[in-house]
Amino acid sequence: MLWHLLAAQPEIALFASLAIGFLIGSFKLGPIQLGGVCGTLIVALILGQSGARISPDLKNIAFALFIFALGFTGGPQFFANIGKGWRYGALSVVEVIVVVTLVLCAVKLLRLDAGTAAGLLAGGATESAVIGTASEAIGRLGLDAAETARLQANIVTAYSVSYLFGLVTIVLFASQFAPLILRVNLREESERVWRKLGGDGALAEGQTLAMPPLVSRELKVTAAAGRSLGELEKQFGQNISVQRVLRDRSVIKAQPSLVLKAGDRVLVGGRREALVAAIPVIGAEVGGGGLPDVYVERVDVMLTRPELHGLTLAQARARVAPQEGRGVFVAAVTRLDSTIPALPGTQVHRGDVLTLVGNKEDVARGASKLGYIIRATQKTDFVFLGLGVLLGIAVGRLSVRAGGIDLTLGTGGGCLLAGLLFGWIRSRYPLIGSLPSAAAQILKDFGLCTFIAAVGLSAGADALRLIREFGIALPLAGIVITLGPALASLVIGRWLLKLDVPMLLGAIAGQQCSTPAISALVGVTGNATPVIGYTITYALSNVLLPLLGPLVVGLASKMG
Incomplete structure (x- = not known):
């Protein structure tokens, strides 16, 4: 009876996948947490056995909104870190090269089809957006409907299996194994770096400052x-x-x-x-009461001045004339929705949000020297949003032929690039293109999970077949694909780029786009120093990895 109801009303299966999936994803086993995306996919694969199917149009719209919002929120940081953030950005390049190499090796050794190869890429790199770009690429291979559906189902199944093992691998590697390999006490090293940046002590889990800064x-x-x-x-x-x-x-x-x-x-x-x-x-x-009350303001300012990019807070203050910086203090630095330490030695980047504290006159003067004040608003500029998605769809239809392979960005890749561009435009011209962070987060979360649920429901019938065919090979391949770039980045980052260990491990978590890994890492270090490296590679890898979906599909289809 339940199976018939789900097949007749697939919207029930969709929202059941979201609700139960996020419930499953909220449970933690030590530092491991599946998250809502993986939880939704697992539930959708199970409910997909009922024959419930979501309209492809809804699936495409949801993914377009997700990928545009992803690019929009990351646009300022992405462009700010091209060039000047090269030491950390190099690790994202290492991720791309090693992951693609390992996936193609798996294609050759295990004789994987294009769908399974793309799913292995998405799971091993723990980047869910690859599912969408790779699914679109398979749809353009010119195969019959049944074969297209089978390959797209293989993406989802290979992702769900390899993601679980890849997630566990990157969390344990970043927080436990890497410090052992480097022979460092991670907490002591993080405290040393914290003090080098100008901090006067690190916080343990659950602690707050009794004496505010x-x-x-x-x-x-x-x-x-x-x-x-x-x-x-x-x-x-x-x-x-x-x-x-x-x-x-x-x-x-x-x-x-x-x-x-x-x-x-x-x-x-x-x-x-x-x-x-x-x-x-x-x-x-002396005791208070003699002076009139003084009120301070806290305002969020988007840093847009190029001459301040890459400077520490102390250097930025030193560059400003005393009368201009007088009475203005930076209480917090936010980068890609992550708070990084607002210490004298903390580098700031274009696109960072600086929380300024001071009286109204001082804060307004300081904000004018840094960028623009982010006004609190709940309104979304749908003209800007609609034009951005339309441009992304148009760009996605363009294609080039390289080495006998037709490479097309598709709606996903096009909307990602359009989102990057429109996010950058918004950061330069703040009077247009309002997309509040809460609204952008809803678009990302609901768009991606709706897309994941839709493809999971359609793939349910083929999931068991693929698991029986490859058995333990897919989990092992997922571990190798996760571990390969992490080890390569550890060696390159420590001995060639000379990065501090906490930031290096944060960058490795970021190149994998792994929020659970950075959360576990911050718990071990006791302070937020790893987040400094995480935000840079996260911004770059969130753009580069989804673009690999069509590439891997094209290469794997030629090799198969």
Whole structure:
């Protein structure tokens, strides 16, 4: 009865796959968590035995929206890291070369068809988007409907089997095995790097700072009498700022030229360590109440100035004239929805979101020197979104012939490139193209999982056949394809590129586009230093790996 209901109303099978799949994907076994995509696919493969099928049109629309949103959110970081982020970006190139080589070796040794080869690529590289680009490529091979359906089903089955083993492999490699190979204590090394970047201690899991990095105090001037505000602030590297001055019950505007007098009461804000050192130089701390309340603002600013790309926060502050950077402090740095340490030694990239703290006037001035303020909005620019997807579809129809193989990006590759372009345009011209991060995340999550559920339902009948045909070979191949580029990057990154171990391991997790791996890694290190390397390779690999789908399909079909 249930099977007949699912076949008659496939929308029930679709939403059941999403609901049950995300429930399964939420369970954790140590550092391993399948995630909603893999969970959805497993449930869809089971429910697909009922004969439930989703319209191909819905599947194509869902994938187009997902891949465009993926490119849109990663566009600023992708273009920012081409060239200047070459040390980390080189690891994404290593990933591409080694993965393709290993997949083609598996095609030769195991006599894999194009669909199984593409699924092995998607699972071994733990990149779900490859399923969509490879499925489209198979649809353009000119095969009959039955053979096309069989090869597309093989993509999904090979992915589901190899992904599980690839996921476990990359999580354990990044967080456990790689530090053993390098003979380093990962937590101690991460603390060392944290301090090198200007941090004063690392946080363990579940800990928060009892003493926040940005603080303010009300002081009575004694020792600093006769000194100007500008002189005092310069002495402490512009890491403190006098916000208010009370003299003879009158509030005086705090400006660099103002000379303090004994008995003045001042409100000083800034970085905690600098303020602690400044207190005895200025005077003595007193109870609050004498000065009017001072309110600070927190605003998110998209960094767009090319001359600041690649500089550390300390270097960026040093380049700014004291009067322009006065009273502005960076509380957080967000890159690709990941928070990285906002330390003096942290490098910033174009496309980063900097959270500025200070009074309204100072923050507005600082934002104008960095980029533009991201205004809170819940509205999506559907004109921009629609034009982007249309351009992606048009680009996807273009094809070139190389070595006897027709290479076409398809809707997936075209929408990915269009998303990159439109995301970059949005970062340069913020008045157009609004796509709030929450809306973009919904497009990515729902679009990908709807697509995955649709192809899983259609592949259900062929899944058991492929597993019986190859047996343990597919899981082993998935492990090798995951481990190969990780080992190569470990050697190249450590001994050739001289990368710090926490950032290197984060970059290896990023080149595999593995969120579970970076989560496990951060848990082991006790701080966010691995995220610095992760965001760069994640941005690049999220673009490069999906484009390999049509390439592998074309090469495997010629070899088969």
